[in-house]
Every structure is written in C-alpha cells, then in structure tokens.
Amino acid sequence: MKKPRTQRFWSVVLTLLVVYALIKWGIPALSREITDLPFPLTVPGTLMFIYMLLTVIALFLLVTFSEEHLEDFLYPVRRFLRGEYGRVTRVAGLAVVPLLVGWQVYDVTVPKMEQPLSLRIQHPSSNFPKKNETLKNPFANTTDAEIDAFVEQARVNDIGFIPQVQPDLDSWAEYSEAGHMLEAIATAPVRAFLQELEAGSISRDTARAALMEKNLFEGRALYSMNCRPCHGDSAAGDGPRLMASSCGRSTSPTTVPSRPSSKVIPSGGSATEVPVCRRRRPHGIRRCPCGN
Amino acid sequence: MSCRRSFLFIILALYWGGALAAEIPSGPRPAASDETLAEGAAIYLQRCSFCHGLLGDGNGPVAEYLDPRPRDFTLGTFKFRTTQSGELPRDEDLFRTVSRGLSGTAMQAFDSDLIKNGLAENERWAVIDYIKSFAIEFEDPELDPTKNGLVVTLPQERPPYSEALVAKGKEVFEHAKCWECHGKLGRGDGQESFDRTDDWGFPIRIRNVTHPWKIKAGIKVEDIYMRFSTGVNGTPMPSFVDALSEEERWALANFIKSLQHQLTDHQVLKAKGIEGEILDDPTDVNWAAAEPMDVRLTGQVIAAPRWQNPSIEMATVRALYNETEIAFLIQWDDPFKDVTHQSTAEFNPQEISRVGGFNSYVAANGMVPRQLETFRDAIALQFPVKLPEGTKKPHFFRGDSSNPVHLWQWQSDLAEAGTASVKEFNARGWKQPTKLQVDDQQQVTATANWDQGRWSVIMRRPLLTDDRNDIQFIKGQFIPLTLNAWDGSNGEHGLVMSLSTWHSVILEAPIPLTVYLYTLLAVLVTGALGFWLARKEQARTGPGV
Numbered sequence: 007m008k009k010p011r012t013q014r015f016w017s018v019v020l021t022l023l024v025v026y027a028l029i030k031w032g033i034p035a036l037s038r039e040i041t042d043l044p045f046p047l048t049v050p051g052t053l054m055f056i057y058m059l060l061t062v063i064a065l066f067l068l069v070t071f072s073e074e075h076l077e078d079f080l081y082p083v084r085r086f087l088r089g090e091y092g093r094v095t096r097v098a099g100l101a102v103v104p105l106l107v108g109w110q111v112y113d114v115t116v117p118k119m120e121q122p123l124s125l126r127i128q129h130p131s132s133n134f135p136k137k138n139e140t141l142k143n144p145f146a147n148t149t150d151a152e153i154d155a156f157v158e159q160a161r162v163n164d165i166g167f168i169p170q171v172q173p174d175l176d177s178w179a180e181y182s183e184a185g186h187m188l189e190a191i192a193t194a195p196v197r198a199f200l201q202e203l204e205a206g207s208i209s210r211d212t213a214r215a216a217l218m219e220k221n222l223f224e225g226r227a228l229y230s231m232n233c234r235p236c237h238g239d240s241a242a243g244d245g246p247r248l249m250a251s252s253c254g255r256s257t258s259p260t261t262v263p264s265r266p267s268s269k270v271i272p273s274g275g276s277a278t279e280v281p282v283c284r285r286r287r288p289h290g291i292r293r294c295p296c297g298n
Numbered sequence: 299m300s301c302r303r304s305f306l307f308i309i310l311a312l313y314w315g316g317a318l319a320a321e322i323p324s325g326p327r328p329a330a331s332d333e334t335l336a337e338g339a340a341i342y343l344q345r346c347s348f349c350h351g352l353l354g355d356g357n358g359p360v361a362e363y364l365d366p367r368p369r370d371f372t373l374g375t376f377k378f379r380t381t382q383s384g385e386l387p388r389d390e391d392l393f394r395t396v397s398r399g400l401s402g403t404a405m406q407a408f409d410s411d412l413i414k415n416g417l418a419e420n421e422r423w424a425v426i427d428y429i430k431s432f433a434i435e436f437e438d439p440e441l442d443p444t445k446n447g448l449v450v451t452l453p454q455e456r457p458p459y460s461e462a463l464v465a466k467g468k469e470v471f472e473h474a475k476c477w478e479c480h481g482k483l484g485r486g487d488g489q490e491s492f493d494r495t496d497d498w499g500f501p502i503r504i505r506n507v508t509h510p511w512k513i514k515a516g517i518k519v520e521d522i523y524m525r526f527s528t529g530v531n532g533t534p535m536p537s538f539v540d541a542l543s544e545e546e547r548w549a550l551a552n553f554i555k556s557l558q559h560q561l562t563d564h565q566v567l568k569a570k571g572i573e574g575e576i577l578d579d580p581t582d583v584n585w586a587a588a589e590p591m592d593v594r595l596t597g598q599v600i601a602a603p604r605w606q607n608p609s610i611e612m613a614t615v616r617a618l619y620n621e622t623e624i625a626f627l628i629q630w631d632d633p634f635k636d637v638t639h640q641s642t643a644e645f646n647p648q649e650i651s652r653v654g655g656f657n658s659y660v661a662a663n664g665m666v667p668r669q670l671e672t673f674r675d676a677i678a679l680q681f682p683v684k685l686p687e688g689t690k691k692p693h694f695f696r697g698d699s700s701n702p703v704h705l706w707q708w709q710s711d712l713a714e715a716g717t718a719s720v721k722e723f724n725a726r727g728w729k730q731p732t733k734l735q736v737d738d739q740q741q742v743t744a745t746a747n748w749d750q751g752r753w754s755v756i757m758r759r760p761l762l763t764d765d766r767n768d769i770q771f772i773k774g775q776f777i778p779l780t781l782n783a784w785d786g787s788n789g790e791h792g793l794v795m796s797l798s799t800w801h802s803v804i805l806e807a808p809i810p811l812t813v814y815l816y817t818l819l820a821v822l823v824t825g826a827l828g829f830w831l832a833r834k835e836q837a838r839t840g841p842g843v
Contacts, residue, residue, distance in 0.1 A: 042414065087835040100828040108821035115813045117774055119566055119804065170359045178352040190352055191343060223343075227359040230348040231659065234360075235606050236599065239345070239406055240415035246399070246406045247596055247606060 014078040018065050025061045029054050043242065145221040153210055156217045160203055163187055165220065171227045188216070191223045321394040321409075328420055330427040338428030341421055346429075349404065354432035356498075364404050365607040365662035367500060374435035375497060375532040378515035380450050381443040383529035383537035386435055388443055392426045400514040450527045452520055453544035459519065459552050467553025470546045474538060479504045484557040487633035487751030491670075497532040505535075506631055506751070509612065510558045517558065523551035559592075561612070567591040567779065567803040569617035569624060576618045576625045578745040580754040585627055588616040593781050595796035600695050601728045603645070603660040608796035609788035613677065613781055619805055624771050625758035626803075628677055628781070635748040636786030637714035639674040644791055660794060673786035677755055678707035680780045681769035683724065691778050694799045696725040696732070704769045705732065706742045708755050710786070713746045720744045720757055724767050728793065739765045774807040 034046030041047070069079045089096045148156075159165045165187050167175060178190045186203075188196050199216035202208045235247035328334065343352075349368040351358040356370035369376065378395055379387040396417070399407035410416030417425065430436040443449050457463055471477065481487040486506040496502045510517045515525065527547055529537030538547060570588045577584065593613050597605040613630035682692045683702045692701030705723040713719035720742040723732040741763055746755040761771045771777065778800045784790040 044414070084835055084839075087832045088839060089832075089836075096832065100825070100832060103828060104821045104824035107824045108817045111820040112813065112817040115816050116809060117807070117813075119568065174347075174352050174358055177355070177357065181353055193340060193343065226344070227348045230360045231363060232604075235404065239408075239413065242414040244406070244413055246402075246404055247599070 012082040014069070014075065015080075015082045018069065018079065021065060022058070022061060025057060026054075029057055145225070146218075148214055148217055150210065153213045153217055156220070157203075157208055157213050160186075160188060160199070160213075160216075167220070168224050168228070170231065171224055188220070191219060193219050195219050321398045323390065323393055323419060323423075327389060327393075327423050334424040334427045335431065337421070338424035338426070341417065341425045342428050345408070345417070346425065354429065360404070362661045363606055363659050365500075366403055366502075367498070367662075368404070370498065371429050371432040373497075374433035374441075377530045377532055378525075379528050379531070380524055381528060382448040382450055382539060384531065385443050385446075385448045386441050388449065389426060392429065393422060395515070396422050396426060398516075401510075401517075402512040402514055450524065450539060452523065453548050455545070456548060459555065463549050463552045464556040466546075467549035467551070467556070470542060470550040471553055474542060474546075474550070476550075479534075480507060481633070481751050483750050483752075484508050484554070485631045485633060485751030489633075494534050496534075502533055503609075504633065506633070507554050508557050508559045508631070511611070513558075517555070519548075519551045519555050522554050523547055526550070559612075561594075562590060562592045564591060565801045566776070567615055567617055567801060569619050569803055569805045571806055572618055572620055574620065576620060576623065576758065578756055580627055580629070580747070580756065584618055585616055588618050588627075590614045590616050591801065593798045593801060595781060595783055595798045598695065598782075598793055598795050598797050599659075601793050603794055605660055605790070605794045605796075607660075607662045607788070608783075608790070609785040610783040610796045613783060615779075615781070617803055619761065619771070623758050623760045624805070625756055626679060627754065627756050628679070629752055629754045630677065630783060631752050632675055632748075632785055633751045634670055634785075634787040635710070635753075636670060636673060636675045637710045638671045639709075639711045639786070639791075640672055643672050660789075670787050673784070673789060673791045674709055674711040675753065675786045676707060676709045676784040677753070678705050678782040679757065680705050680782060682778050683767055683769060685770075685772070685775060685777065691800050693727065694780050695797060696728040698727045702726045702767070704767065705782070706757055706759075707782075708744050708746065708757060710746065710748075710753075713744070718743065719746065722768075735765070735767060739763075739767070741765075741768070771805060773805040776802040776804050779803045 029049060033049050037043075037047035038045070068075065070076055085091060086096060086099060156165070163186055175187065175190055179187060182189070184190070186200055188200055192200075195212070195215035196219050199208070199212045202212050233241075234245055236245040237243060238245035342350075347358055349358045349360045349364065350356055350371065351361065351368075354371035356368045358368065361368050374386055376387040376391070378400070379385070379391040381388060381391070395405070397407065397409040398412065399405050407413050408417045408422060410418055435441050439445055477488055479486075479488040481504075484507040486504040489504060494502050494504070506512060513522070515521055526535070526538045528539070529535060538550075542550065568589050570584070572584050579585075591614070593615055595608065595611050595613060597608040599606060610630055610632065613628055615629075616627045618625050618627075680694075680696075681704045682697065683704050686692075686701075692698055692703050696705075697703035703725050705725060706720050707723060708720045710719075712721075718740065720740075722735040722740050722742055724735065725732045742757055742759045744755055744757040746753065748754075763770070769777065779802060780800050781798050783796045784794075785796075790796075
C-alpha cells in the first residue's frame with residue numbers, strides 16, 4: 007500500500023521539532039548527568055542557530071532531491087491552500103501565520119529591559135594547551151629525593167610543615183599525648199607509614215603516600231584560606247562568600263579556567279618554602295567569576 | 299478526611315518533608331561507638347580541622363581570617379539550639395547546623411543534597427559524635443538536655459502570619475526593648491558604641507534583622523522564635539523565655555519576619571524619566587515611584603589586601619532623570635555614621651601584598667583598626683567611560699588598561715564638613731592608582747543623610763558633559779553600572795571594600811515608532827503572501843473542490 011502522501015511534510019516538521027528539543031532540553035539534561043552539578047549548562051543561542059540551520063539545509067536538500075520528493079512534501083501544503091482541510095482551517099491558518107510572524111518581529115525589534123548576557127563559556131577544544139597546562143604538579147609527582155628527605159624528617163620527628171598550619175599543630179602537640187607529629191594527621195596511609203617507621207623498614211611507596219597526605223593537609227589549609235570562600239568546599243563554585251554576590255554560581259569548573267592549579271614552588275623545591283598558587287592572571291583580567 | 303483532602307495532605311507533607319529534608323534526620327540517629335568516633339575523626343580532619351582546629355578549639359589556620367570565627371567546641375557553648383539559655387545543644391541542633399550550614403558565615407552546608415561532595419546522614423552523625431568528644435560537658439548526664447528537660451519547644455498554638463499578628467509582635471518588640479540593641483527598624487543601630495564582645499573576647503556586631511541572608515540559623519518564623527527563646531549562647535543576645543509568654547514570642551517572631559527585606563532579582567535599573575525638578579528628598583513621590591534595584595556586594599578579593607569580611611553586602615539604587623540631569627539615590631544599611639577619616643591610619647598595601655602572601659587576606663580582628671572615628675563611610679558608582687560595543691565590558695574591578703572606568707566617589711567626611719562631597723576619578727585597572735579629574739570637570743554633586751542605621755545618598759549630574767573621560771547618559775541604552783562601598787567602622791578604606799559586578803542602568807525611553815511600523819509591515823506582507831499563494835493554488839487546480 008502506498009504511504010500516505012502527507013508523510014514527507016510531517017517528517018520534515020517532526021525532524022525540526024526533535025532537533026530543536028534535543029538542543030534546547032536534551033543538551034542541558036545531558037550536561038547535568040555528565041558534570042553532576044546541581045544546574046544545567048546553558049546552550050548558547052548561536053549553537054541552536056547553527057544546528058537548526060544545518061538541519062534546515064539538510065531537509066531542504068532532502069525535499070528538493072527530486073520532483074517526486076518535492077511534490078510529496080508540498081502535497082499537504084497545497085491541499086491546505088486549496089481549502090481541502092476545511093475553509094475554516096484555511097482562514098485560521100492564513101490569519102495565524104502572519105500574526106506569529108508579526109509577534110516575532112515585534113519581539114526582536116522592541117527594546118528589551120534585560121541586561122545583555124555576556125557568557126564566557128570556553129569550549130574545551132578551542133584552547134590548545136598553554137604552558138601552565140603542561141606543568142606537572144610537583145606535589146603530586148614527588149621525586150625520590152623529596153621522599154627520602156621526608157623520611158629523614160620523620161625519623162627525627164621534625165617534619166617541615168608550612169608556617170600557616172604550624173600554630174595549630176603546635177597547640178595539638180602540646181595537648182595530645184602522641185609521640186609523633188604525624189599523628190596529628192593520622193589517616194590510614196600515615197598510620198601505615200608510622201608503623202613502618204617504628205619497625206625500622208620503610209618502603210618508598212608507603213612514604214610517598216604519607217607525604218601525599220601531608221601535602222594534602224597543607225593544601226587544604228591554603229585552599230580554605232585563599233580560595234574556599236568563593237570556590238567552595240569542593241571547587242564547585244558554591245562558596246559562601248560568592249553566594250553573596252550576583253555571581254552566584256559562576257565559578258563552577260566549567261567557567262573557571264580548567265588548568266591544573268599548579269603550586270609552583272619558588273626555586274629550591276624544598277618543602278619549607280611557602281608554596282604559591284601562581285597562575286598567569288590570577289583572578290584578574292578576563293578571568294573574573296562572572297565572565298565580564 | 300475525604301479522598302481529596304488526604305491527597306492534599308500527603309502532597310503537603312511531602313513538600314514540607316522535602317523542604318526540611320536537609321536539616322531533619324530521616325530516622326533515629328545511629329548509636330555512637332568507637333567506629334563512628336573514628337569515622338568522625340577522619341571526616342573532621344579532612345573537612346573541618348582547617349577552620350575548627352585540630353583540637354576543636356576554633357583556632358585552625360583559617361580562623362583568624364573569619365568573622366564570625368569558627369566555633370570553639372571545647373567549652374560546650376553552642377549558639378543555635380532548641381534548648382534553654384546556657385544549656386548544651388540537642389543532637390538534632392548540631393545535625394541541623396552541620397546539614398544546612400549557617401547563612402552568611404564560612405560554615406557552609408554539608409548535606410550531600412545541598413552541595414557537591416557533601417556528607418551523607420550517617421557521616422554527619424559520625425562527625426557530630428567526634429565533635430561532642432571535644433567538650434567534657436557532653437559526658438555529664440545531668441547536662442544532657444534530653445534528660446534534664448531544659449529544652450524549648452514551639453508553642454502549641456501557632457497562628458499563621460498575618461497583619462494583626464505582626465502588629466501585636468511590634469508591640470512586643472517595643473515593650474521588650476529589642477530596639478535598644480537592634481534599633482527601631484531592626485537595622486542593628488540601637489547602640490552608639492561598639493564595645494560588645496562575645497564570650498571569647500572577639501568584637502561582635504548587633505544583627506541587622508532585615509537582611510535575611512545574615513540570619514545564620516534560618517529565616518523561618520520557627521527559627522526566629524527559637525533564637526530569642528533559647529538565647530544565643532556565648533553572645534550578648536539573651537533568652538526571653540522567662541520575660542515573654544509563648545504567645546508574645548510567636549507574635550514577635552512574626553514581626554521580625556515582616557521586617558525582612560525582599561531582594562529584587564533583576565540586574566537592570568530602570569531610570570524613570572520625569573518632568574520638572576529632581577528633589578533631594580528621598581521620601582519624595584518621584585523617588586518612591588522609581589523602581590529600585592538591590593545590588594549585592596561582596597568583599598574585594600581580587601587585589602591584595604583581599605577582604606573577606608565586608609560589612610556592606612547590599613545597597614539599593616534608584617534613578618530618575620529629566621531633560622537636563624540624572625540622579626541616583628543609593629541607600630544602604632550601616633549602624634554607625636562614620637564621618638571622620640585619618641589617613642595616617644591607612645595601612646600600606648605594599649606591606650600586605652607580598653608574594654606568597656597569606657597575609658594578603660586582611661585578618662578580621664587583627665590588622666585593621668575596627669573603631670569608630672578612624673575611617674569614613676563612602677560609596678562609589680562606577681561606569682565605563684565609553685559605552686561598550688557588543689557585550690564586552692571593562693573589568694568590573696576598576697576597569698582595565700584599554701577600558702577605563704569613571705568613578706563617582708562620595709565621601710562622608712566631606713559631606714559632614716559641608717563641602718563638595720563627590721570626587722570623580724578615572725581608573726584603568728586596579729594596579730594603578732585612580733586619577734582624580736581636574737576641578738572644572740567635577741560635575742557630580744550629592745546630598746546625603748544618615749537616619750536610623752541607613753545612609754541615603756543622592757548623586758546627580760547633567761546627562762551629558764563635554765569631558766571625554768566621563769560617561770554620557772544616552773536614552774534607551776544599557777549603561778553598565780556597579781558599586782563600591784566602604785564601612786569606616788569596619789576598617790574599610792582604599793582597596794579594602796565591598797564591590798559588585800556589573801549591573802546596568804537604562805534611561806527608559808518610549809518604544810520607538812519603527813517597532814510598530816515593522817511589525818505591521820511584517821503582518822501585512824506575510825498575510826498578503828499567504829493570500830496570494832492560496833489564490834495561485836486555487837487557480838492552478840480550478841475552482842472549489
């Protein structure tokens with residue numbers, strides 16, 4: 007049996023609607039799944055425009071592929087114009103379309119009272135890795151020499167912590183009855199390391215893990231002092247200080263530069279230097295939270 | 299109950315259940331044990347110790363930069379409870395605080411439903427077990443509020459919020475003398491001097507109850523009720539459970555609720571065009587009719603010294619314009635009228651902005667003098683010098699080298715002295731000092747008035763000037779605008795200030811005729827086209843089918 011002759015027209019309409027829906031609602035929904043953030047990512051109007059344009063062009067090619075395709079497509083349109091779906095339908099259709107067009111023209115030309123948006127969404131592939139992005143975090147990639155130095159410090163119970171955390175550790179040492187300073191941060195890797203220290207045979211892997219714990223402890227303090235108020239407890243852009251401003255949640259990982267924040271130690275590489283969070287343009291031009 | 303009503307009840311119960319999910323545990327708490335204590339200790343080390351300290355004494359490395367400071371757990375003194383004044387908190391009180399955080403402080407929510415990487419319910423209970431181990435008071439059964447019954451409950455009768463109830467609450471507010479501290483309008487301006495401290499000797503400010511985001515432990519009527527029924531342990535805020543009856547306190551809670559400012563949520567300020575003179579009186583009808591815009595402000599944390607404890611977090615702006623000039627009315631709450639300025643007391647930014655500078659965050663109670671009569675109050679409007687093409691604006695913090703900004707800074711000490719109180723500056727980024735405009739290009743004038751904890755400043759200027767370093771106000775255009783604010787008694791001066799990001803002001807102009815013309819044209823053309831197509835189709839296949 008021959009297919010109904012209206013099919014081509016409706017499949018064109020359906021395709022347009024499906025593509026529109028996928029972009030308008032599908033992408034934001036998918037972005038929530040992928041990023042696990044409590045809000046969807048915005049879809050720029052230009053993205054919608056480009057994809058709809060591509061769809062329209064593709065459908066145009068499809069429809070004009072042959073005379074038969076074109077006739078099939080125009081069949082319901084012609085029937086409508088002839089009034090074969092009913093006189094009332096034709097009049098209604100011919101009246102509504104100009105009104106819709108007029109409404110759109112009005113919408114585009116009337117001065118709006120909403121501030122023009124200036125989103126700063128950085129497409130991941132549009133930036134070739136810059137110098138900072140190829141840096142390796144020295145604290146995540148400790149050298150053997152650094153591990154050995156740490157072990158030596160542990161042996162004499164004189165770990166070189168950064169000055170920011172020292173007062174708290176000193177108070178702790180005064181009040182606790184612990185033998186070793188590292189017991190202040192006694193997570194499982196540190197406990198394993200302390201056991202090996204007491205037994206006298208220390209493996210580098212255990213020491214590396216303990217050193218990582220020590221670095222994390224210091225990193226948490228530095229992060230909480232300098233970054234957490236805006237960037238939040240989990241760098242999700244939900245810090246308490248930022249909630250106060252109209253930036254709201256714009257410091258999410260997608261708009262904050264996604265470079266690894268490498269703590270560059272000034273020359274020397276010793277853990278007694280104060281580590282610095284040194285980016286090329288810290289919180290300055292073009293990197294401010296609202297993308298302004 | 300009929301089917302429909304029980305359905306409604308279930309829906310409401312679910313809604314309220316959902317709304318309160320964060321702060322109410324879903325079931326009885328797991329019993330404390332060595333395992334929960336160990337789990338709690340591990341979580342505490344990772345998530346809490348940098349503020350609350352390894353010893354739970356509120357002295358972690360971050361503490362000195364915070365105001366209010368993190369809780370010292372070792373004394374068993376907790377502010378936000380449902381127990382009587384001076385008593386320990388219930389477990390549920392601790393759970394509530396850990397789950398939803400304390401609004402306006404560095405204590406953020408830890409409920410995994412509210413934040414990314416939050417804590418699950420049992421993890422929160424584990425951490426609470428560990429926290430309680432810091433204070434020996436928790437081990438004493440006589441001090442356990444669930445055993446000694448020294449709790450505070452909500453009243454049995456809780457009439458809903460209504461005007462009559464609020465009026466009654468206002469009477470209670472008057473005769474209980476809440477205004478002695480909180481001020482007649484609740485702006486925290488009741489006391490002239492600044493010498494209040496908490497139990498640890500740190501300066502404490504009287505709460506401005508009109509700012510809902512600063513009410514730490516919840517803004518629902520039930521929460522407010524609890525605050526003055528339990529008293530806020532460790533602070534000068536007493537309990538009124540003996541002085542006022544349940545009914546009176548419920549009415550009072552509703553009155554306080556009625557004082558809360560409802561924030562506007564738009565970022566465009568519509569300047570209203572009027573005929574005739576723009577008056578200097580903020581109560582004038584024209585000002586009342588101008589639509590306000592609340593500008594939220596946060597501390598300036600971009601340039602050292604980074605300021606994480608600003609006192610001005612919101613200002614309300616209105617704008618009026620007539621044929622010749624534009625005027626902005628800016629209002630913000632400040633409990634102290636600071637009109638003296640000692641430039642010798644200003645600190646040297648160079649000393650503070652050392653590289654590696656954890657010192658570049660100015661400690662709340664340390665490096666900055668927090669006394670009256672040291673620094674003045676001030677407010678500034680900032681515009682770009684040129685209207686932006688497209689959407690690219692200058693950096694909101696003093697612009698940048700290719701995009702200068704124009705600042706109108708009002709200074710309260712000049713206003714008090716009766717001299718011209720606004721100085722116009724230009725800036726090209728925060729790294730360079732601002733540049734004062736020459737005398738004959740200073741065209742902004744201002745009047746100001748401080749009343750019951752609120753400053754009202756009206757700045758005005760001709761719409762257009764011939765200074766190419768000035769913003770020009772053109773109708774119908776979005777003109778970016780932002781604010782900088784300084785509260786002198788909070789030690790704010792120079793770059794230690796609050797600021798906001800770009801908002802806009804637009805001088806409302808009537809809709810141009812061309813909009814209507816184009817629309818009409820579009821309708822007619824499309825209509826004619828459709829009509830013509832139908833005709834053509836008809837003609838092609840012959841008359842009527």
